[in-house]
Amino acid sequence: MRILRGALSAVLALGIGAAQAQEKKPGEKLKVGFVYVGPVADYGYSFQHDQSRKALAAALGDKVETSFLENVPEADSERSIESLARSGHGLIFTTSFGFMEPTLKVAKKFPKLKFEHATGYKRSPNVSTYSARFYEGRYICGEIAGRLSKTGTLGYIASFPIPEVVSGINAFMLGAQSVNPNIKLKIVWVNTWFDPGKEAEAAKALLAQGADILSQHTDSAAPLQEAEKQGKLAFGQSSDQMRFAPKAQLTSIVDDWDGYVIAEAKAVLDGTWKSHDTWGGIKDGMVVLAPFANMPDDVKAKAEASKKAIADGTLHPFHGPVIKQDGTEAVKAGETAPDPMILGMNWYVKGIEDKLPQ
């Protein structure tokens, strides 16, 4: 893929295709490009996104042509996005939070192209945003962990202190507290999305500190494997990672973008595409939980029940009262947190002892 990237840059350098966005001729295929922050073979976040690219190619095979760039560093993503824009792509998915500003910048230069940015919050007339309510899945993980932990201490490997990660930690903690009010949560920030070695070290550190169930918001299977090695339990990330830890994985929050990606491509083809924001959850099939495993049947049944309750709206992870770490009330009793609050979450709930890095 780097070769493709190199070729694209070469095309760029030659000035071929440097003209403004080409109008799509009737009967011509829609070129859909994807930009990934990690390798497609990470069996995690980027892998799941690439699954949706394949699903798109399968569903609309005769009308679309797909391509992707992987391992695109966030700091250097503008060049990659622009290379897709210049090479005749009509719809471009930029799939990492850090691609937000570069996406908007390139979108401004190519007003006729459509852009889709995952997990961001800034839109423009030709930039849509989409994300999944991962926190719904994390709440259920928290419940499971709270029920199964023997030491009463859970471990969490976190990447960067952005709202998506913080709301995930809070939902996990609230879920755990709902079954065990005295549960403790230890958090390690590794400042990377993908570094197997460092993630494994973080897992070792958490297990050494008495955590017996690990959750992670990083992309490699190394923490799961570490848990498996030490006979502890853990949750997978982004895709079903059972193959790495058949005795340790309880479940995994699986991102399923297939439906969304296909719908958006269809909208572009029909000319009905409009900039909008989508935030789908368990109900929409965007957040899927891998089959529950390595837990007693009653815990499994309760997890299934919670999943159903979240899908039909009777259970909301941020249902009040939600108390912040400093003791102030964030959500009143009987109310649920509005979406903007969850999307901008930069505080911990009560009971978490870590200090949120700023």
Next chain:
Amino acid sequence: MIQMVLVTIVAAATPLMIAALGELVAERAGVLNLGVEGMMVLGAATGFAVAVETGSTLLGAAAGAGAGLALAALFGILTVVLSANQVASGLAMTILGLGLSGLVGASYVGLKREPAPHLNLAGLTDLPGIGRLVFGQDGFVYLAFALVAGVWWFLWRTRAGLILRAIGDDHTATHALGLKVRRVRFRAVLFGGACAGLAGAYLSLAYTPFWAPAMTAGRGWIALALVVFASWRPLRVLAGAMLFGGATVLQLHAQAAGLGLPGQALSALPYLATILALVLLSLGKRQGGSLAPAALGRVFTPHR
């Protein structure tokens, strides 16, 4: 608990140590190889692939070193034989290595195998306090320490090592003396590549025993910084690797223990330490001079 932390620090330091020692020898001979990251990741992919196919960790490690060596041979042909720019060629090797490793490892993603076996000596390994630290590591760790001693002995106690260092300091003079500048440099580059490949194989066979693309996550670059930090001396590489590895591991443990240390600052520590070491050493040593091998990075074209 303390022993457990020390064991993980040694494990984190080992790949840095192996890769940095190889690079140190190449740089002592006057060749700056910026392709360490690429050779490392190719070694990780090839090592894992061969280990899965043959079921042998030893063969995997050898294949990893071999893959690094092969990429280094290409680098050597470009820079030593054809006198191409070392910086550009090295960066090209990193990109090529990352790409090739994805190709080699493509069908091995998602597989897992048992980690490399750890030494287990009856009685000794179970000694309280230091047993696991001294007698319970895997083979790579002992090899890394043996390499430190071996490289030190070679560079400072053998004639060949003296020649290598002399070539790294002044290729024109050594060439005039009739020494084989290009042959020595080429071999030094090969050794560096093999070490980088071996360090990569350690990652995919022992440290986190699976293959994932780009799993080296910048360790090749840290190894390069480590050589500078160590001011091109093998024993300081050992100390520096422990410091770099220790900084990473300790900050994670500090977080897990709930100590309020800023993780980002601690993550940057290795690089800050390198800058500091450079400043201090260049102040302390020769006036206005540099500690680096004088001909480092300079292209040598022999007169015919």
